[in-house]
Amino acid sequence: MALKRMDNVGIVVEDLDAAVAFFIELGLELEGRGMVEGEWAGRVTGLGDQRVEIAMMRTPDGHSRLELSRFLAPAVVADHRNAPVNALGYLRVMFAVDDIDDTLERLRAHGAQLAGDVVRYQDIYRLCYIRGPEGVLIGLAQELS
Incomplete structure (x- = not known):
């Protein structure tokens, strides 16, 4: 199967x-x-x-x-929202976006904050991690042409 x-x-x-x-x-x-x-x-x-x-x-x-x-x-029993990037278990969801700068600008109005920096990986991607609602870790990737 x-x-x-x-x-x-x-x-x-x-x-x-x-x-x-x-x-x-x-x-x-x-x-x-x-x-x-x-x-x-x-x-x-x-x-x-x-x-x-x-x-x-x-x-x-x-x-x-x-x-x-x-x-x-039942009530929530644990809180992993502020776990560091190297914590065990569920960590983040990565989304592909057209324009990382525009996406960050729009999401900041909803409380998003960069976890580190926007970085360039070779000539392939611009990448960053952000903390979204309630500190949830989210990755953003912009493919470079």
Whole structure:
């Protein structure tokens, strides 16, 4: 049996509205919002009876999705938002953009801050990491011609 695709990446947030606005500004499209709750959902996650508000964001090419989740129950138990770049586990999502400078300017209005510098990798990419909503680490890559 072959792997078909990566369906989505999930990020847990406190302020779902702010996170949705940030990723819309980045260029993702809101595919839908809803509640995931009940015993069946808790069996999947191992959390028991849970209640989670989610927003599914779709990339412009339609091939990738980002699931933003706000846990109402059970309460969030850990916070990895300020983990350094060399921390173990989930770290960041990287997005390809047309213009890194324009993207940074637009995202700063939503609280984005550079984690380091915008750097050039050979004659291939301009790259940077930013801290987005609630400190979530996001990579941006601009392909050079």
